[in-house]
Amino acid sequence: MPEAGADSLLVYGCTAMIAHLSMSLGQTLFHRYLGHTRLGGRFFKNHIQFHHVHYAGNHVVSTHYLDNGDNNTLFFLMPVALVVGLSYLFLRLDLLVVQLAVMSLSFCGHYYLDNQYHVAGSWLGRLSWFRRKQQLHFIHHRHGNRNFAVIDFFWDRLLGTYRSVKPGRGFVIPIAAPRPRPSQAAFWPWNAGLPPWQTEPSKSVWQQGLSRRASCGLAAR
Numbered sequence: 001m002p003e004a005g006a007d008s009l010l011v012y013g014c015t016a017m018i019a020h021l022s023m024s025l026g027q028t029l030f031h032r033y034l035g036h037t038r039l040g041g042r043f044f045k046n047h048i049q050f051h052h053v054h055y056a057g058n059h060v061v062s063t064h065y066l067d068n069g070d071n072n073t074l075f076f077l078m079p080v081a082l083v084v085g086l087s088y089l090f091l092r093l094d095l096l097v098v099q100l101a102v103m104s105l106s107f108c109g110h111y112y113l114d115n116q117y118h119v120a121g122s123w124l125g126r127l128s129w130f131r132r133k134q135q136l137h138f139i140h141h142r143h144g145n146r147n148f149a150v151i152d153f154f155w156d157r158l159l160g161t162y163r164s165v166k167p168g169r170g171f172v173i174p175i176a177a178p179r180p181r182p183s184q185a186a187f188w189p190w191n192a193g194l195p196p197w198q199t200e201p202s203k204s205v206w207q208q209g210l211s212r213r214a215s216c217g218l219a220a221r
């Protein structure tokens, strides 16, 4: 029956949209309340002492994405598993499958975009929506209490933490050194076992004046 088919599509579409929006809201709240407060424990430590140290101010991209090898996925997947578990009690099996599939895709999308924002010359840079979201994310690296979202920045508008990209102002983004800056390396408590070049003061690529620079045009330009 065509009406029944259209109704099913509508229900699937609504389920998918709610699943993605709950993921993006969850990411925004997690980032704000766990990534940026001591409440987050190890997640807070990883985020503030690594991600925000590596990428700060104008130093927001690198030739490849830099992380400390610590997997934060589990922190985010635990509440997701809770939501899916609770949904099992209320949702039909087919809707549960849609919800699970969209949440998985949404999770991968958040993770992938978050990484690509910091990769110099990302293949996504040709897309204006990507450049706009990237610049909004870079604002978060300059103003840590703004723009906690990764994909849906309207959550920041609703939460009062949104900061827009100023029209007409471009960014020149220096490419980060592919390894920690010595002063920062010494700051990380888990660096005790690192080789000397990572903990002793030496002339890094960063200190040599950032010979390589990448210009990134603003969507708003």
Ligand SMILES: [Zn+2]
Binding pocket: 031, 035, 036, 047, 052, 140
């Ligand atoms: Zn952050």
Ligand SMILES: [Zn+2]
Binding pocket: 051, 055, 114, 117, 118, 137, 141
């Ligand atoms: Zn970032």
